[in-house]
Amino acid sequence: MRRLQELKNSKRLLAGPYLFWAVSFIIIPLIMIFYYGLTDNDGKFTWMNLAKITTPENLKALGLALLLAFVSTVICLILAYPLAMILAGRNVNQSSFVVLVFILPMWMNFLLRTLAWQNLLEKNGVINSVLHFFGLPSWNIINTPTAIILGMVYNFLPFMVLPIYNVLVKIDKDVISAARDLGAGNIQTFTKIILPLSVPGIISGITMVFVPALTTFVISNLLGGSKILLIGNVIEQEFQQGSNWHVGSGLSLVLMIFIIASMALIAKYDKDGEGTAF
Numbered sequence: 001m002r003r004l005q006e007l008k009n010s011k012r013l014l015a016g017p018y019l020f021w022a023v024s025f026i027i028i029p030l031i032m033i034f035y036y037g038l039t040d041n042d043g044k045f046t047w048m049n050l051a052k053i054t055t056p057e058n059l060k061a062l063g064l065a066l067l068l069a070f071v072s073t074v075i076c077l078i079l080a081y082p083l084a085m086i087l088a089g090r091n092v093n094q095s096s097f098v099v100l101v102f103i104l105p106m107w108m109n110f111l112l113r114t115l116a117w118q119n120l121l122e123k124n125g126v127i128n129s130v131l132h133f134f135g136l137p138s139w140n141i142i143n144t145p146t147a148i149i150l151g152m153v154y155n156f157l158p159f160m161v162l163p164i165y166n167v168l169v170k171i172d173k174d175v176i177s178a179a180r181d182l183g184a185g186n187i188q189t190f191t192k193i194i195l196p197l198s199v200p201g202i203i204s205g206i207t208m209v210f211v212p213a214l215t216t217f218v219i220s221n222l223l224g225g226s227k228i229l230l231i232g233n234v235i236e237q238e239f240q241q242g243s244n245w246h247v248g249s250g251l252s253l254v255l256m257i258f259i260i261a262s263m264a265l266i267a268k269y270d271k272d273g274e275g276t277a278f
Contacts, residue, residue, distance in 0.1 A: 037249035049250025143225035167201030
């Protein structure tokens with residue numbers, strides 16, 4: 001019993017740093033957001049900060065953010081699923097190397113990755129220089145929604161590939177072989193076996209792409225030239241330019257609805273955490 005008690009005490013000590021980190025960087029910031037979002041300048045309770053989302057400007061920014069996040073998520077899914085299937089079908093050493101190639105850009109600073117795309121897409125950037133060299137018309141998409149979608153797809157594609165790959169690689173090959181032995185073709189095997197078993201990874205990938213794409217402001221600032229306002233840009237301006245923490249926090253609370261919805265989807269379709277464990 002004494003030994004068991006010592007083990008419990010040691011576990012508590014080991015959990016101390018994680019508890020400190022969670023309280024300092026998760027719980028306290030959330031409390032601050034709730035406080036500022038539900039109070040006015042005099043510290044009185046109000047719903048007005050949340051109601052700011054209903055203004056025409058903010059509704060337009062939210063609608064555009066939802067549209068671009070949806071499009072980028074669909075593109076990521078279309079690109080990621082076949083790639084994840086190819087990786088899952090290769091041997092361990094080959095797939096591990098390719099997965100590492102996808103993870104490497106994530107180790108680079110997010111801002112630098114987006115700045116690189118700005119240099120590629122700008123009017124006198126790398127892509128247009130190559131097109132001019134071959135006598136082709138220039139590709140002027142910088143400061144447009146298309147450029148923002150490209151930036152989102154590039155930055156968030158690994159978050160779609162890895163969960164799907166992680167689920168596909170765990171599918172028992174004997175199950176697929178059994179389906180083929182029973183006469184199932186490639187299409188039937190995919191629709192009846194592979195696709196249903198990969199749903200947890202798909203749901204995890206969708207939520208991990210859609211939520212950051214919805215709330216981003218760096219990509220739209222750099223690739224949209226600060227001309228295209230998404231809801232993330234509106235919140236950033238409330239904090240940085242207007243110094244209005246109450247309205248900014250209120251709008252952030254509204255966006256938490258999408259985060260809670262994504263957590264509910266993961267809890268429903270990925271109960272074992274297969275799609276989130278890399």
